[in-house]
Amino acid sequence: MSVKYGILTLLFGQNHHGYELKKEIDSLLSLKGKVNPGQIYTTLDRLIRDQLVTSPGEDDKDRKLYKIEPNGKKELEMWLLEPVSFHSSKDDFFLKWSCARKIHYPHEQRMIERQKATIIQQVMELTKLKTEALMDGNEETYLLLSGTLLHLEADLNWLNQVENRNRS
Amino acid sequence: MIHLEKIEKEFLQGQEKTSVLKGVDLEIKKGEFVAVMGPSGSGKSTLLQLLGGLDVPTEGKIEIDGSPLHQMKEKERTVFRRKNIGFVFQNYQLLPTLTVEENIAFPLHAEGKITSEKSRRVQELINSVGLKDVSNKRINLLSGGQQQRVAIARALIQNPAVLLADEPTGNLDREKAEEILALLSTFHAKHKQTIIMVTHDIFAAGFADRIILFKNGRIDQIISRKDDNYAQYLAHFMA
Ligand SMILES: Nc1ncnc2c1ncn2[C@@H]1O[C@H](COP(=O)(O)OP(=O)(O)O)[C@@H](O)[C@H]1O
Ligand SMILES: [Mg+2]
Numbered sequence: 001m002s003v004k005y006g007i008l009t010l011l012f013g014q015n016h017h018g019y020e021l022k023k024e025i026d027s028l029l030s031l032k033g034k035v036n037p038g039q040i041y042t043t044l045d046r047l048i049r050d051q052l053v054t055s056p057g058e059d060d061k062d063r064k065l066y067k068i069e070p071n072g073k074k075e076l077e078m079w080l081l082e083p084v085s086f087h088s089s090k091d092d093f094f095l096k097w098s099c100a101r102k103i104h105y106p107h108e109q110r111m112i113e114r115q116k117a118t119i120i121q122q123v124m125e126l127t128k129l130k131t132e133a134l135m136d137g138n139e140e141t142y143l144l145l146s147g148t149l150l151h152l153e154a155d156l157n158w159l160n161q162v163e164n165r166n167r168s
Numbered sequence: 169m170i171h172l173e174k175i176e177k178e179f180l181q182g183q184e185k186t187s188v189l190k191g192v193d194l195e196i197k198k199g200e201f202v203a204v205m206g207p208s209g210s211g212k213s214t215l216l217q218l219l220g221g222l223d224v225p226t227e228g229k230i231e232i233d234g235s236p237l238h239q240m241k242e243k244e245r246t247v248f249r250r251k252n253i254g255f256v257f258q259n260y261q262l263l264p265t266l267t268v269e270e271n272i273a274f275p276l277h278a279e280g281k282i283t284s285e286k287s288r289r290v291q292e293l294i295n296s297v298g299l300k301d302v303s304n305k306r307i308n309l310l311s312g313g314q315q316q317r318v319a320i321a322r323a324l325i326q327n328p329a330v331l332l333a334d335e336p337t338g339n340l341d342r343e344k345a346e347e348i349l350a351l352l353s354t355f356h357a358k359h360k361q362t363i364i365m366v367t368h369d370i371f372a373a374g375f376a377d378r379i380i381l382f383k384n385g386r387i388d389q390i391i392s393r394k395d396d397n398y399a400q401y402l403a404h405f406m407a
Contacts, residue, residue: 113403120370120406121399127374128393134350135357146346153342153371163407 002095003035003043008052008076009099011068017059018044021066028098047072076103080111083118086152093155097162109166112159119156123149170196170219170330170362175228177214188214189225190385198233198329199360201353203373205405206382212366213258213334215382219364220332221249232330250278254323254361256333260315262322264308268299271307272321293321297351313344320351324361331355333365337372349375370406381405 006025010016016024022040029035044066047053052072058064068076080100084093093115100108126145133141177189188211196202204212217223218230221237224245230237232252237245262271273290276282294303297317307315316336323331333352337345349372356363365376373379379391379402388405391398 113400113407116407117400117403120402123370124374124393124399124402127371131350131353131375134353149371150342156370 002029003039004047005076005079005096005099006035007040007043007047007066008068008072009102011053011066012073012076012103015056015065015067017063017065019063028102029095077105077107080105081107081114083111083114085118086122086148086155109163112163116156116159119152119159123152123156126152169198169231169233170194170364171229171231172219173229175215175218175225175230177211177218177223178226188385189218192228192385192387194380194387196362196364198362200378201356201363201376202365202378202380203376204364204366204380204382205368205370205373206388210382211385212382216255216332216334216364216366219330220253220255221245222255250275251326252329254326254328254331256316256319256323256331256336258334258338260319262307262315262318265306267304267306268310268314268318269294269303271318272325275322275325289325293324296355297321311344312339313347316340316344316348317351320348320355324355327359328361330362330364333363335366335368337367337369342371345369345372370402 003025006028007021009028010021010024018037018040021044022035022037025040026034044053048055050071052069052075053066054069055064056067076099080096084096097108097111099105100111105111126149130142130145130149133139133145172192172194175189175192175194176187178185178187192215204215206212214223218225218237219232221240225238228238232248235248235252237248240248263274266274269290272293273282273287276286276290294300297320299314299317299321302310302314307318310318320333320336323333331352336352337348340348352363352365353375355361363376365372367373377392381388381391381402383405389401391402395401
């Protein structure tokens, strides 16, 4: 999942060949560990099949180049604007935000606002469940929900920090 | 039920009039738990003071369970307040040189002699806020979280139908705040008081049934989990 959007991010500004993509993607997804080269090429095949990426030919060293298509850009921007729920951590917001920074995405503020709304909705729902667990004497559920809420608090604080630094 | 109609409040500072509440209409059902959020200076504490009968509006009506607070003379209002309303203040407002037990029992002295039934009530509250071990300690020897528990017990001593709390977790860390909110929720579940809590903290406001968003002396919006897009609205309001 993240490899697909990582590739689209890297191709957003310029064409690359496969080996370059592999190197860059490791640094873009640094929080996520290394990606194996096979995964890059199968993802590229799928992107070409779906007409999000094409190949304009080879570079002067006979390496196949890849180019993002308008549909690929659209797909990437849709993904950037889609907020991430707490439980889908494999597709987390830090990664999405790093991709947005990489392409100088102009709607970062909108991404942050949507992400905050998603977190606030989860906070409101989980706090209600947490209170119910407390009233029912369900200690484990109460503590587990408290733990999740502490993570959400950290996420919300971080979003506020990004917003404040962007503003100043 | 609490009914506010066209509430306005002005303060006179020298010759200058400042309008702090600019037309507040609000209904709160009996037994509801509502939170009030909004920027500082927007009039949240002033609203709570009026709800608690500590002050009167310049214009408008306040009725609590049918009793018109805005029409009462000061003495009558004081009696009504002691009987029906518990107040947890922003900075506790306890008597520092008295003990935990003496602070909690303090509101009872206004009524004369403390009966054995009433001292049982004091002990019961001391236990339910978890202060049994420190009940004979002086207030100024307690932590902030403990002081806030004393303030809550004191507010509840007369079994009020309405509990007003002004930023009850404002000075506490997350874990201590959570204990205070859990305590309020437990009392609310058991005794169905109407609770109105001012807070800056969305993690505290989440305990409430509804959230009143207050801005510049007016109600900007009332948020309930059932509404569409309430979270977008809250996120935008808090930005
Ligand atoms: N007794 C008073 N005399 C004069 N001005 C007051 C008084 N109480 C509050 N105010 C003013 O009313 C405004 C709202 O205050 P307050 O209700 O405490 O706001 P909040 O609790 O939302 O921060 C502030 O500008 C404050 O200075
Ligand atoms: Mg205040």
